[in-house]
Amino acid sequence: MSSTSRLLGACAAPAAAFFSAFWLLPVVRLFALPAEKGWATYFAVLTDGRYLHSLLNTLGLSLAVTLATLVLGGLVGITLARQRFAGKPLLLSLLTLPLSFPGVIIGFFIILLGGRQGLVADVTEWLGLGRTTFAYGLTGLFFGYLYFSLPRAIATYTAAATAMDPQLEEAARSLGASRWRVARDVWIPELAQTTLACGAIVFATSMGAFGTAFTLASKFEVLPITLYNEFTNYANFALAASLSITLGIITWLSLFLARHAAGPAAAGA
Numbered sequence: 001m002s003s004t005s006r007l008l009g010a011c012a013a014p015a016a017a018f019f020s021a022f023w024l025l026p027v028v029r030l031f032a033l034p035a036e037k038g039w040a041t042y043f044a045v046l047t048d049g050r051y052l053h054s055l056l057n058t059l060g061l062s063l064a065v066t067l068a069t070l071v072l073g074g075l076v077g078i079t080l081a082r083q084r085f086a087g088k089p090l091l092l093s094l095l096t097l098p099l100s101f102p103g104v105i106i107g108f109f110i111i112l113l114g115g116r117q118g119l120v121a122d123v124t125e126w127l128g129l130g131r132t133t134f135a136y137g138l139t140g141l142f143f144g145y146l147y148f149s150l151p152r153a154i155a156t157y158t159a160a161a162t163a164m165d166p167q168l169e170e171a172a173r174s175l176g177a178s179r180w181r182v183a184r185d186v187w188i189p190e191l192a193q194t195t196l197a198c199g200a201i202v203f204a205t206s207m208g209a210f211g212t213a214f215t216l217a218s219k220f221e222v223l224p225i226t227l228y229n230e231f232t233n234y235a236n237f238a239l240a241a242s243l244s245i246t247l248g249i250i251t252w253l254s255l256f257l258a259r260h261a262a263g264p265a266a267a268g269a
Contacts (some may be wrong), residue, residue: 031245034245041238041242042245044242054226057222062206062207065149065203069150072153073149073153073154073156073198074153074195077155077157078157092158096152096154098150103148103210103214104211107211110147110216111216113135114134114135114139115133115136120134135216136216136220137216137218137219144216152202153198153202160191168186168190169182169187201255204254207223208224208251213225214228223246227240227243
């Protein structure tokens, strides 16, 4: 073995040890755990009504948040890309500020808005409608996830729309295309890969979000909270591993399919 090969092996050894200790071994253990209680444990999320309900809640919520994020983020991002005005960099930085907030803080913001002592409750009580709250169920989770995801979509769409060739839109308008035709024939195709990539990331993030759900999900159970309860409160490690596998496969599959559908450009080819 040459000195170069030995040097490369010595340099790669720490990386291989780190990879084995902190990724390979935990993943192998994760996939092996459910078998200790029988192979049926791997499919508990599909065969047990409670876990299936939690999974469907999470899927429905994540899809709704993804759709709303793409629509709102696309509209705001394209508008910011097309407009020139004083203070635009400051506005964009403020719109993307929530990216720096942990999920627990975002959950706290939603409670300050729609919780029992929140602004909405104070206003509805002042109007004589009683103290109205929405923070602790599906609505609160939806707004919390949307609040967390929207800044990423705005930043992504703004960058993608800014990089577009303006001559494409100018050519369409010169041919008499309406605003709707320009959006359908120019903007949507040009931003298709951005939409796929951003949508996959938002969906995967929403599926696995824990901090916001932990703060708000007292009346609406999602899979990360179910997993947490099985692991922490009931010490049911085999079932927690099974739920982790299900959650990981769904999020990985969404990212893989989006990357595959985006084609070679998304892969950096």
